[in-house]
Amino acid sequence: MVRVGQGSWYQLKHASAQTVMEAAICTIVTQFKTHAGKDGSSSTLSKDEFQNLVTAQLPNYVKNASDPGAIEQLMGSLDENNDGELNFSEFWQLMGKLASKQGGFGQ
Template sequence: MEAAINTLVSQFKAYAGKQGSAQTLSREEFQSMLTSQLKSYIKNANDSAAIDQLMGSLDENNDGELSFLEFWQFLGQLANQHGGFNK
C-alpha cells in the first residue's frame, strides 16, 4: 500500500505542477490526468461538460481547482465503485 500511496502523491504532484499552483489540479490538469491515467475508469474524460460536472461535484470549496484531499476523496469513490463496495 505504501507504493500505491507514493504513486498517487507523485502523480498528483506531476500533473498539478504543469500550470498554476503546484498544490492543486486545475480543470485542465485534472482532465489531462483522467485521460492519461484513468482512461479505463472514466469513459467520458474527453467530454468537457462531463468534466465540468465532475469538477463541480468534487470541488468542495468552489475555488475551481482540486486540492489533494478533494482528489483523494474522488479516488476513494472510484475504488469503492470498482471494488463493488457501494452495493
C-alpha cells in the same frame, strides 16, 4: 491512538521496502504532483490539469474523460471550496469513489 509516519513523500517514495499499499499511495501522490502546477499552483489541479490526469491515468474508470462538460461536472462534484481547482484532499475523494465502485462497496 494511531500514529501516522512522519516521513516525507520523497522519503516514502524512495524507501526500499514499501508494501503494495504504500507504493499505491506513493503512485497516486506522484501522479497528482506531476500534473498539478502546470497551470499555476503546484498544490492544486486546474480543470485542464485534472482532465489531463484523468485521461492519462484513469481511462478505464472515467470513460468520458475527453468530454469537457463531463470533466467540469465531475470536478464540480469534488471541488468542496468552489475555487475552481482541486487540492489533494478533494482529488482523493475521487480515488475513494473509484476504489469503492471497483471493489463493489458502493456506487
